[in-house]
Amino acid sequence: MMEFTLWDVVRNLLLAARWTIALSLTAFVLGGVVGLVVLFGRVSKSKRLRVAAMGYIELFQGTPLLMQLFLAFFGLSLLGLPTSPWFAAALALTLWTSAFLAEIWRGCVEAVPRGQWEASASLAMGYLQQMRYVILPQALRVTIAPTIGFSVQVIKGTALASIIGFTELSKASTIITNATFKPFTVYAVTALLYFALCWPLSAWSHRLERKLGAAHRH
Amino acid sequence: MAYQFDFVDVFKYTDVLAKGIAFTVTLIGVGGTLGIAVGIFGAWARGYSRMKWLDWTVGAYVELVRNTPFLIQLFFIFFGLPSLGVKLTELQAALIAMVFNLGAYSTEIIRAGIEAVPRGQLEAGASLAMSRLQVFKHVVLRPALQKIWPALTSQLVIVMFGSAVCSQIAVEELTFAANFIQSRNFRAFEVYFIATGLYLVLAILLRQGMRGLGNWLVFGRRSP
Amino acid sequence: MPLIAIEGLHKRFGSNEVLKGIDLGIEAGEVVAIIGKSGSGKSTLLRCMNGLEAYQAGKITVEGTPVTQDETDLRHLRLRVGMIFQQFNLFPHLTAGRNVMLAPMIVKGTAEAEARTIAAKVLERVGLGQKFDAFPDQLSGGQQQRVAIARALAMEPRALLCDEITSALDPELVNEVLQVVKGLAQDGMTLAMVTHEMRFARDVCDRVIFMHLGKVHEIGPPSEVFSNPRTPELQQFLGQLH
Ligand SMILES: Nc1ncnc2c1ncn2[C@@H]1O[C@H](COP(=O)(O)OP(=O)(O)O)[C@@H](O)[C@H]1O
Ligand SMILES: [Mg+2]
Numbered sequence: 001m002m003e004f005t006l007w008d009v010v011r012n013l014l015l016a017a018r019w020t021i022a023l024s025l026t027a028f029v030l031g032g033v034v035g036l037v038v039l040f041g042r043v044s045k046s047k048r049l050r051v052a053a054m055g056y057i058e059l060f061q062g063t064p065l066l067m068q069l070f071l072a073f074f075g076l077s078l079l080g081l082p083t084s085p086w087f088a089a090a091l092a093l094t095l096w097t098s099a100f101l102a103e104i105w106r107g108c109v110e111a112v113p114r115g116q117w118e119a120s121a122s123l124a125m126g127y128l129q130q131m132r133y134v135i136l137p138q139a140l141r142v143t144i145a146p147t148i149g150f151s152v153q154v155i156k157g158t159a160l161a162s163i164i165g166f167t168e169l170s171k172a173s174t175i176i177t178n179a180t181f182k183p184f185t186v187y188a189v190t191a192l193l194y195f196a197l198c199w200p201l202s203a204w205s206h207r208l209e210r211k212l213g214a215a216h217r218h
Numbered sequence: 219m220a221y222q223f224d225f226v227d228v229f230k231y232t233d234v235l236a237k238g239i240a241f242t243v244t245l246i247g248v249g250g251t252l253g254i255a256v257g258i259f260g261a262w263a264r265g266y267s268r269m270k271w272l273d274w275t276v277g278a279y280v281e282l283v284r285n286t287p288f289l290i291q292l293f294f295i296f297f298g299l300p301s302l303g304v305k306l307t308e309l310q311a312a313l314i315a316m317v318f319n320l321g322a323y324s325t326e327i328i329r330a331g332i333e334a335v336p337r338g339q340l341e342a343g344a345s346l347a348m349s350r351l352q353v354f355k356h357v358v359l360r361p362a363l364q365k366i367w368p369a370l371t372s373q374l375v376i377v378m379f380g381s382a383v384c385s386q387i388a389v390e391e392l393t394f395a396a397n398f399i400q401s402r403n404f405r406a407f408e409v410y411f412i413a414t415g416l417y418l419v420l421a422i423l424l425r426q427g428m429r430g431l432g433n434w435l436v437f438g439r440r441s442p
Numbered sequence: 443m444p445l446i447a448i449e450g451l452h453k454r455f456g457s458n459e460v461l462k463g464i465d466l467g468i469e470a471g472e473v474v475a476i477i478g479k480s481g482s483g484k485s486t487l488l489r490c491m492n493g494l495e496a497y498q499a500g501k502i503t504v505e506g507t508p509v510t511q512d513e514t515d516l517r518h519l520r521l522r523v524g525m526i527f528q529q530f531n532l533f534p535h536l537t538a539g540r541n542v543m544l545a546p547m548i549v550k551g552t553a554e555a556e557a558r559t560i561a562a563k564v565l566e567r568v569g570l571g572q573k574f575d576a577f578p579d580q581l582s583g584g585q586q587q588r589v590a591i592a593r594a595l596a597m598e599p600r601a602l603l604c605d606e607i608t609s610a611l612d613p614e615l616v617n618e619v620l621q622v623v624k625g626l627a628q629d630g631m632t633l634a635m636v637t638h639e640m641r642f643a644r645d646v647c648d649r650v651i652f653m654h655l656g657k658v659h660e661i662g663p664p665s666e667v668f669s670n671p672r673t674p675e676l677q678q679f680l681g682q683l684h
Contacts, residue, residue, distance in 0.1 A: 062421055064379035066393060067414040074406040078221050152285065159287035163386060170289055183297035191286045191294060198285035342531035342590075345492055346545035346597060347520035349513070356544055360535045439537075439577060 004180040010189055016172030017193050023158045023168055024197075026090050028151055031097025038102035043109050045127065053102065060099030066160050068092045073164045089161035097154050104146045108139040145212060149205035152198045159194075169193060225408045231399045238395025239416065241309075245391060246378040246424065249316030253377070254370065256317060257324025258359070264325065265332050266354050276325060283322030288380045291315050296387045312384040312391075320377045327369050331362035363436040371428040375421050382417075392416060443506065445470040445601060445632055446491060446523070451500035453486055460486045461497070462656040470600070473633045475643035475664070478653035479679060484636040487653070488603045491634070492525045505600070521549070524594030528606045530586040532578040538565065538589045539574035542596045549597070557596075564592040568622045584615030588622055601632035608639060640680075644668055652676050 041053035060068065072092035076083040112135050120134040162171035173190040177183045228235075263269070263276045283291065295318070296311035306314065335358050343353035363370075385394035396413035400406040444467030453461035460483045468474055476484050489495040491502060493509050493516045502509040509519050533541050542561035546552040552560070565571050568588040578586055587607055594602055604623065608616045620642050627633055627646050637643055643650055643664055650667040652660040654675050660667060671677045 063414045063417050064382040064393075066379075066382040067410055067417060070396075070410040071407065071414065074410065078407055156285075156287040159289045160383065162289070163383070170287065170293075173290070174293070177297065182301075183293070184299070184301040187290055187294040187298045191282075191290050194286045194290060195282065199281065202281070202285055336529075336531075338527055338529050338531040339533065341494055341525075342527060342533070344494065344516075345520055345525035345527075346593065347517045347549045348545060349517065352548050356548060357533055361533075364535070 004176075004182070006185065006189075009176055009180065009182070009186055012176055013169060013172055013186075013189055013193055016167060017169045017197070019166070019168040020155065020158050020170075020194075020197070023086075023089060023093065023161060023166070024151070024155045027093035027097050027158070028154050030090070030094040031154070032101055034094060034098035035101030035105065038098055039105045039109070040128075040131065042102055042106050043131075057099045057103050060096050061103065065092070065096050065157055066163060068096055069160055069164050085161065085164050085166035088164055089158070089166045093154065093157055093161070096157065097150075100150055100153070101147065104150060105139065105143055108142040108146075109135055111142060112138045142212065145205050145208035148201055148208065152201050152205075155197050155201075156194065223408060224405055225412065227403050227405050228399060228408050228412050231395075231402070234395045234399055235392070235412075235416065237390060238392035238413075239420070241389060241391035241394075242378065242381060242420065245312060245316060245381045245384060245389070246374065249313050249320060249381070250374050250377065252313075252317045253320025254324050254328075256321030257328045260321060260325030261328035261332055261362075262354055264329055266350060268350070280322045280325050283319055284326075288315065288319050289383045289386065291319060292383060292387060308384075308387050308389045311387060312381070312389045315384075316377060316381060319380070320373065323373050323377075324370060327366050327373060328362060330369075331364075331366035332358055334365050335361050360436055364432075367428070367432045367436060371425055371432075374428060375424055378420065378424060379417065392420075444468055445472075445505060446634070447501075447503045448491070449501045451487075451490065451497055451502060453483075453490060453495060453497040460656050461490070464500070464656075464658055466651070466658060466661075468601070468632060468634055470632055471630045472649065473627045473631075473647045474635070474649050474651060475647040476634065476636045476651045476653060477638070477640070477643065477679070478651075478659075482653040483656045484653050485605050488525070488605050488634065488636060492523055492603055493519055494525075517549075521597060522600045523603060524597055524599035524601070525603045526587070526590050526594055526605070526607050528609050530578075530583070530590045530610070532586055532589055532593070534578050537575050537577055538570065538581065538592075541578070541589055542593045545593070546596050560596050561592070564595045565589070567595065567625075568592045569618070582615060583611045584618045587611065587619045591619075591622055591626075595626075601634065602626070604633065604635035604637070606636050606638065608637070640668065652679065654679075 038053050038056055041049040042057070044050060044053075069089060069092045072095075073083065073085070073088035076088055076091070116134055116138065117130060120130045125133065158168055159170040161168055162174065165171070167175070169190060173186050177186045180186060260276045260280065263272045267273060292312065292315040295315050296306060296308065299306065299311075339357055339361070340353055343357040348356070381391060382393040384391055385397055388394065392413055396409045400409040403409070446466075446468040448464050448466040451461050451464040452459065464487060476487065478484050486495060490497050491504075491509070493511065496511045504519055504522055507515070507518070509515070532538075533544070536544065539558070539561045542564060543554070543557040546557045546560060547554060562571065562574060565574055568591050570585060570588055570592065573581060573585060573589070576585075578589070581589065590607075591602075607623075608619050611619065616639070620639060623633065623635070624642075624646050635647075647664055649661060650664045651658055652667060652671075652675075654673075660671065660673055660676050667676070668680065671680055
């Protein structure tokens with residue numbers, strides 16, 4: 001049997017971590033785009049759009065991410081679409097991320113005083129113009145910290161993609177454990193790698209939050 | 219050829235689903251209670267203990283948990299700890315992982331509630347000759363829990379959803395039941411669809427339960 | 443020997459020296475009013491006397507025992523000296539009765555039945571015998587402040603420190619609180635109160651202390667201090683009030 005050194009373990013996990021990063025970035029970027037669309041619906045004047053957006057958010061926030069991954073994985077093949085763990089994971093994580101980001105951003109948009117809507121409306125701006133030129137620029141400052149904070153949840157969420165067979169960091173740790181019979185070391189190193197990915201983002205988010213809080217208190 | 223949905227087939231396995239629900243409820247019931255208890259201790263340790271090393275230790279624990287996936291925490295406890303001689307059953311490992319996980323999140327949530335209690339309340343307690351621990355227990359804790367009860371409820375729901383991964387160490391909870399059924403009847407989509415619906419219902423019930431518990435425990439206005 | 447004795451008290455917040463050498467003795471049974479401009483250090487002085495603020499130099503003793511930041515000493519001090527705050531600080535999750543019962547039960551180990559009797563008695567004394575089961579948010583400001591007084595009284599303190607206890611009240615509620623304090627004074631309670639109610643200070647207090655820039659600027663019986671202010675600062679302060 002082959003001997004695995006600690007470096008072998010770390011090296012292989014690092015290689016797999018690239019896929020964790022790739023999946024996180026995909027879900028976060030695409031989720032951000034979809035989330036923005038959902039946000040527009042969520043704060044629009046049309047009741048039907050608002051209710052639809054609310055239902056969307058409720059659905060993805062109100063059920064386990066793992067179920068969403070399973071449904072994406074098996075649902076895609078039912079639709080006759082070519083499916084792969086990567087595609088299913090990217091899809092499910094994107095939708096899940098979009099719901100959370102839309103809800104986070106809604107809070108920030110609603111923190112913009114009503115008078116700003118009224119003032120911009122009185123200047124004959126349409127809804128999209130109001131959002132683009134008046135509301136979002138003001139909400140943006142407040143959204144940065146919680147958005148970065150949520151990116152940590154996305155990275156941790158990608159671990160579930162291992163369960164539908166996508167080989168990222170978590171899946172790799174299980175494979176390596178089975179090859180090395182060193183679960184303690186392998187999972188400890190895996191945890192540290194996740195920590196190394198997430199903690200800087202958490203810390204950054206906290207710092208921004210504190211700064212903003214301090215600015216608010218003058 | 220269009221796919222024919224067959225949900226009826228899933229209901230042949232009602233007993234399996236029921237058992238799965240029972241396990242999920244056990245996980246969140248036991249894990250939730252103990253996790254919140256850990257959170258109260260953690261919040262006390264960070265804000266009230268005046269022991270630097272304890273504050274620091276709890277702080278490190280919170281950061282560690284919040285910046286690693288629950289799945290890896292679970293695997294580390296179930297697969298990793300036995301090599302240190304700690305043998306755990308699947309259910310024990312799952313419960314420990316849940317308490318460990320929720321404990322960290324609820325530490326931060328409860329701490330925020332404690333920090334929101336006005337200084338004057340602490341001073342009033344102190345001026346009545348209460349010790350710091352007495353002030354924490356009798357003056358601070360209840361108003362703090364009132365303030366953060368909704369956040370704590372949301373966290374519990376998140377943790378219940380997270381408990382789905384306990385299926386990966388063969389704890390026979392709801393997701394495990396769904397995996398089992400679909401391996402038998404090959405109706406994966408239908409099975410997971412129904413399981414998802416069941417989680418949705420469980421989440422609603424959990425929120426209701428927390429509301430009831432809150433009214434009884436922390437919001438309750440029991441006259442003496 | 444005074445009940446509360448303060449010698450050469452200095453207190454700084456960072457580089458801001460707030461108390462610049464206070465010497466003061468308060469005798470048992472004495473009622474002392476502390477007046478002065480906002481920021482002159484009145485609250486800080488009172489809070490030092492209750493151990494809510496640590497001080498850098500000087501000495502405070504209560505019945506001969508020094509006030510330190512030692513946890514046991516502090517609790518011993520606070521068993522003898524109660525404090526009432528501008529913002530009442532009632533515990534919002536407890537009824538008026540429970541607010542009063544809490545400290546006797548957990549601090550002194552009084553049995554619940556006895557604590558209840560004590561609470562009923564002190565609430566009666568502040569005119570709120572009927573409000574035992576009311577929660578703070580069901581009471582007016584004046585009633586809340588009277589519960590706070592009852593809560594302090596239940597610990598049977600030797601002295602009470604009152605920091606602008608009527609300043610947060612609507613004008614029509616001020617009197618009911620002052621009446622209670624007047625009753626306490628007549629019963630022989632030792633009182634040190636920061637107040638802006640000059641008429642009350644004149645009628646009820648034995649001595650008036652005028653604080654200015656962290657020092658006791660003038661001190662004497664109310665008749666002298668109010669009718670015969672010796673320093674221009676006090677003259678100006680009293681002049682501004684009218
Ligand atoms: N906790 C504190 N930290 C820093 N400075 C304080 C604090 N409390 C009071 N001060 C300062 O001490 C001075 C005296 O305050 P205080 O005793 O409250 O005055 P008064 O009660 O006479 O209005 C003020 O300049 C105030 O800004
Ligand atoms: Mg003051």
